[in-house]
Amino acid sequence: MNRLFVLVGPSAAGKTLISNFIVNRDISRFDKILNKADLETQKLMIENFKKAKTLLYKKEFKKVITSTSRCPRENEFQGVDYYFYTKQEFEEKILENKFLEYVQNFGNYYGTSFTSIKESIEESHGIIVIDDDGARKLKETFKNQVVTIYLDVSIKTMEARMKGRNESLESYKARVENLKIINYKKEADYIIDANERIDLVILDIVDIMN
Template identity: 30%
Template sequence: MKNKLFVMSAASGAGKTTLKDLVIKDFPDIKYSISATTRKPREGEIDGVHYFFKTKEEFEQMIKDDALVEYNLVHGNYYGTPKSFVEKTLAEGNRVLFDLDVFGKVNFDKVYPDATGIFILPPSDEELERRLRGRGTDSEEVIQLRLANAKKEIEFAKTKGKYEYTIVNDDLQKAADELRAILSQK
């Protein structure tokens, strides 16, 4: 039986979204989990496709209603995984690929301990900073916050995380091939 749940984690800018976009189309039975968030949509993002965009009040009601598998406050915004999405996707016979930060994954593992963890690392701190700056979407303050958080997240993942696989994203095609191999395992 194939693994049903996969959790990718990485510091912002490590390339997990790019990797996911390259690979997931090769697996029609794997659905990408849509998280709920209180952050504002970026250009081109659609509610219910990229995220479920919520107000802070709506998100806090979801917390009170125990409607989330996990949630966390990241970069000043809430992010969380709606239980209903996971249950519906599994009931349809599909597998699910999640994008969770390292702290959210710890909470997720309490609910789904058999999920396969995949940690994506940037090749270096310098390359991570170059990628974050290259996006052109964040202020200097946000970039510095993301860099500081990246160091904490990487250390946490190495010491306290449950990741069966680590992919260093130094060559996009090689990293994509490694991710495909993980998702293909029985």
């Protein structure tokens, strides 16, 4: 039976970056992080990324691509990171019952379509980044086929990473204040310490997947 692995956690826990690596095994996505590390740490991180790729050998994962009405960030692409819609287009799809779940955060819609979920687990394992309410609905709908992994990150780490994104002060404050998702930790199947370096977090997640 193909599994759907669900990554849940606060902003800046590394969920999207990790899910993209699991699917694409592309180490180049970590260039900015590697460039900030000293040479010895870079070497260790690259070795761990390669180890994760080896452990994932012959295991295929397809990302459940979620939808949003927000604008793409730098290096985000349509149909790869999200399906990007205008607010009006998104609201039309809501009326057509295209989504398993959707929410409105910080003025933008986020949702998961039934079509995207089914496509991800028909021929391989699936992986999705979603909020706590979405994770609950996936569990209710797909039962034991769903494995939820909570990426636990401290407020201090979250603040430091979000400052590095150069997001607006208003968005930064809103995200820090919206910590409801932390309550989901006790419901998750697994909890990962996401305060660690991202290569170590990935190895922990790969262990669960194996």
